[in-house]
Amino acid sequence: MRANNQIQACHQCGGIDVHSHVVPENFPAYVGSRLPPEWPSMAVAESCHRHVMISGKVYRTVSDKCWDVTKRLEDLPGMGLGLQLISPMPELLSYWMGSADAQQMLRFLNEQIAAMVAESGGSLIGLGAVPLQDLDLAIRELEYAVRTLGLHGVEIGSNINGMPIGAPALDPFFAACEALDAAVFVHALRPAGMDRLVGPAALQQVLAYPGDVGLAAASAITGNLLLRRPNLRIAFSHGGGTLASLLPRLQEGWAVFPGLRECIAASPAEQARRFFYDTLVFDTPTLRHLVDMFGASQLMVGTDYPFNFHDRTPVERIAAAGFDADTAAALIHRNAQRYLGLERTAP
Template sequence: MGGAEKGVPGTFMSGCTCRGIDVHCHVVPAHFPARANGLTVRGWPSMMAADACHATVVINDKPYRTVSDACWVAKRRLGDMDRTGIRVQALSPMPELFGYWIETNSACDLVRYVNDTIAAIVAEGEGRFVGLGGLPLQDVDLANLELHRIVGELGFRGVEIGSNINGVPIGDSRFQPFFAEAEKLNAAVFVHAVRPTGMERLLGPAPLQQVLGYPTDVGLAAASVITGGLLQKFPKLRIAFSHGGGTFASLLPRLEKGYSAFPALNEIMMESAAVQARRLYVDSLVFDADILRHLVAVFGEERVLLGTDYPFDFREKEPVARIEEAFADASLRERLTFANARAFLGLDEV
């Protein structure tokens, strides 16, 4: 992967004494280009100014989310990082910018534009940002072309993908050529919830998609990796799941019992779910010290990563303090705040 030249961190040059590495941080561009020849593309985003420091993402002529300029201004991020003990952020697209549901050629243009925006922020970041780009995974061949570009040309440390691609679970065999390339390129894969299943079962306002729908979909995505045999096919793949792996830690005992109870499940999994789970990474974004301790017990001390969902309002605002609340052991705190993410992202020196 990329070396330590400006904008492609390998050795971090900043004098910051913070130690945290945040693997779950999002970018939204300050604006989006119009489509060529004035074409209207369903799902293509635009930005509408809200005030001097905020703008609203508009999709299909409807407001989607109002965000702050911390989404695109490097200096804003750096100040917040210093205040919360974060040395490095891994920058990834806001999930609604994956574009899986957009016409393929337009989706490729959108993904490339967002990735180039991330690269520009990385270059402005004084060695304190790394990139996790998006891919047009509705077309795996085109996704692999963009994967090679962002790793080989932009120096990104990996990619962010959705928990499903237009309703298809990530463990489905059609995505194996992508995972093969990610493993080959030593690219980290961070799985984030997007357009979750089961929304019709939620009673209440739209934010319940993030509150309840996201962790449900992430849990099913992690389960699909296990039942789809992905880790057997790609044993060197580094894959992490947002929101603490969602519901997966609660689903795991049932998968483990099913592995012994149902011959058909035993046959497709080939290895116990509990053993496979300890090859996954999850972030720490669960908002609760007891659940955070449970994640460490389930996935292992080397598999939980600091994550915040910065810079959105529904985020962990004191991530290092949360880890310190949950764990007294200094060496474990160091792993959870720093060392595990360094290994996941493949960083040589921080």
């Protein structure tokens, strides 16, 4: 079900955005005997917006671009994009629900994403979501999303109810991703450190998200994830968050402390250059630093579209960074093709 015209679209029209989100127009009615308090619902807001309600409170106000494929596609050329990878708004990953309830919600979301992909005529591709609080259910839903719905992989949170993604307990899930050739995109979710911030709730996105993504990526290094799963394609949002600042300390600690050398089976810096990262850092010097740190082959366009806090000129920002033509092309579309396995479906 992975259409070959996706390759043609990204070459003809521009870059590939690997970080954008979907919220459905409405959430499904709960099927069960006891409605979970975290089950989301929609409330009408002004104009074309709606309030996402969780536990009786407004979690976020979103526009119809979250579900309206036509409006989404109208915005892509202005951002220099020809292909966009869509995934659920992270708060919908539902790890805190009972696993059966979460599976019910995520099946609905996965089918909504597949329907948007089908409607787009090859301009959208999708990542699903799985109930990682139950590995057996998660693997079954992953198989359904990839094999039946034709999605290209899965979005996961930076932690699973506090469990780091590098934890050995999650290895069966990553083994399934590897076996299915499914890409994994790690997004910040319910980050640590909120109690240390002073200011409004928006600081969660601005300051706490990068910290949690950095810790998630570091856990994948210290947990030797890609040494166990060498064919796993895993990407980290927000430029890997704080990882670029943590990595020199981790590398030096690996050289100094015998305990770190024993538990981390290969150089942290070398492991980090096997992950993928998006370019969503809002700063060209930082982008150049990430290319120096992680390699020009590992960065891909990310926007966080259609939320208000998104990069509206991602391709222009790469052009402004002064990269040579080959590096710019890698960042704009070639790396994403490799990450998503698109080059293997070319006509």
